[in-house]
Amino acid sequence: MIYYDEAQEIIENEFKNIILETEEVSLLESRNRVLAEDIISDIDQPAFDNSAMDGIAIKYNPDITQWKLIGEIAAGNYKEYEIDENTCVRIMTGGKIPPSADTVVPLEDFIEKKSKVVKIPCAKIKLGQNCRYQGESMAVDQVAIAKNSVIQPGNIALIAGCGRDKFQVYKKLKIGVLATGDELTEVNVMPTEGKIRATNMYALLSEIENMNHTPVSYGFLGDDKKILSDKIEEIINSDIDILLTSGGVSVGKYDYLKSILEEKGLDTKFWRVYIKPGKPLLFGIIVRNGKKKYIFGLPGNPVSSYVTFLIFVKANIERLFSRSESEVVTAELITDLKKRDSKRHFSVGILSYDSENEKYIVEKSGTNSSGNMLSLSDANCLMLIDEETKNPKTGDKIKCIRI
Numbered sequence: 001m002i003y004y005d006e007a008q009e010i011i012e013n014e015f016k017n018i019i020l021e022t023e024e025v026s027l028l029e030s031r032n033r034v035l036a037e038d039i040i041s042d043i044d045q046p047a048f049d050n051s052a053m054d055g056i057a058i059k060y061n062p063d064i065t066q067w068k069l070i071g072e073i074a075a076g077n078y079k080e081y082e083i084d085e086n087t088c089v090r091i092m093t094g095g096k097i098p099p100s101a102d103t104v105v106p107l108e109d110f111i112e113k114k115s116k117v118v119k120i121p122c123a124k125i126k127l128g129q130n131c132r133y134q135g136e137s138m139a140v141d142q143v144a145i146a147k148n149s150v151i152q153p154g155n156i157a158l159i160a161g162c163g164r165d166k167f168q169v170y171k172k173l174k175i176g177v178l179a180t181g182d183e184l185t186e187v188n189v190m191p192t193e194g195k196i197r198a199t200n201m202y203a204l205l206s207e208i209e210n211m212n213h214t215p216v217s218y219g220f221l222g223d224d225k226k227i228l229s230d231k232i233e234e235i236i237n238s239d240i241d242i243l244l245t246s247g248g249v250s251v252g253k254y255d256y257l258k259s260i261l262e263e264k265g266l267d268t269k270f271w272r273v274y275i276k277p278g279k280p281l282l283f284g285i286i287v288r289n290g291k292k293k294y295i296f297g298l299p300g301n302p303v304s305s306y307v308t309f310l311i312f313v314k315a316n317i318e319r320l321f322s323r324s325e326s327e328v329v330t331a332e333l334i335t336d337l338k339k340r341d342s343k344r345h346f347s348v349g350i351l352s353y354d355s356e357n358e359k360y361i362v363e364k365s366g367t368n369s370s371g372n373m374l375s376l377s378d379a380n381c382l383m384l385i386d387e388e389t390k391n392p393k394t395g396d397k398i399k400c401i402r403i
Helices: 006-013 153-161 199-209 224-234 257-263 302-320 373-378
Strands: 020-024 057-058 066-073 087-089 103-106 110-113 117-120 143-145 164-170 176-182 214-221 242-246 266-272 280-290 293-298 330-334 344-354 359-364 379-385 397-402
Touching: 006 266, 006 280, 006 302, 020 087, 057 066, 110 266, 176 199, 176 224, 199 242, 199 302, 214 224, 224 257, 224 302, 242 302, 257 266, 257 280, 257 293, 280 359, 302 344, 302 373, 344 373, 344 397, 359 379, 359 397
Parallel strands: 066 087, 176 214, 176 242, 242 293, 330 359
Antiparallel strands: 020 164, 057 087, 057 103, 066 117, 110 117, 266 280, 280 293, 330 397, 344 359, 344 379, 379 397
8 A cells, every 4th residue: 555645656657658649620629629739820910000999090299189081991991091190091990000190099089070080179199099019919920829738719719810720739538437346237227225326437437528538438347257357358458548447446355356457467556545535546557559558446436436536547637738737725624524544635525715804715515425425516625634634623724626
């Protein structure tokens, strides 16, 4: 058995050996993907000096309050006009500003009288107002979005503005999920005595989908060693990158999974971690056809399975793809917690912000049972209690990982 920090270091070091493959995607397929190249602007942005408002373009002189209107420039329909201090052109938002103009007066600051424009007395005009200058947002050849960035909807317009409709992103990982146990039944079946629904499988598949990787469901199997062995052989010969199993890696009489995996060539990196929940965690690597398959044997209890997925699997995948890790905040406990051992605890909690006292507060969510799905469903954080801390009290400060 090893401590949390040791387990985390082992996984991190193994994941550093993963070489991510890339693929080309279109702009509309790119949301939430991770860039495998820099997006570089092929033009100045804006590409020319233009108006930020509807109004008139003038050559600034603080002593002049009226101008002769000599033309109009609409967005996308530029006409060349020579403007002096006594003339102006009507200009629309986005319209190109003539080189001889240097200021835009908005509509609300003047009155138009036939072919003349007169400034409203209370209006104040400043040199250069309402002008957007060529390249002020971004210059040609400037990096607009850096490699390893996660593409969000707000990035799409910028990428399009850089002239890119296709570009390289990292391929999604293909992550298999297999649940085991004679006690499991489908979620749409009323459990008979001694049976439980296969909830872990759906929780893990959903999380993988939410991380924008490719989940592969292998369903659930009972504790039949031959059937399990055949299924594992099929899975490790497939094109998955990571396999998550749920249940079957503890020390029970029918916990066959660890021995089956080792028979298939598993190089066990560690088994069992000094944490709560999630102690019977297995991590190892199987090589098939020259490709490494990363195996995580997660516990069978729902909370244990979910927590170990978050802190070991999800955290390391996000790190591999240079994505932001889960936010950690320090909060004040408003309920006592029980912790008598020297394990690192990850207890489900409810985190909120006390605006009156300008601080985060946290309380436990339900019970500490590793099978309590209601507590997990209500939680929005994991309360991290380190190995040395015993029985945290109301008023103590602890770190909380948002989930």
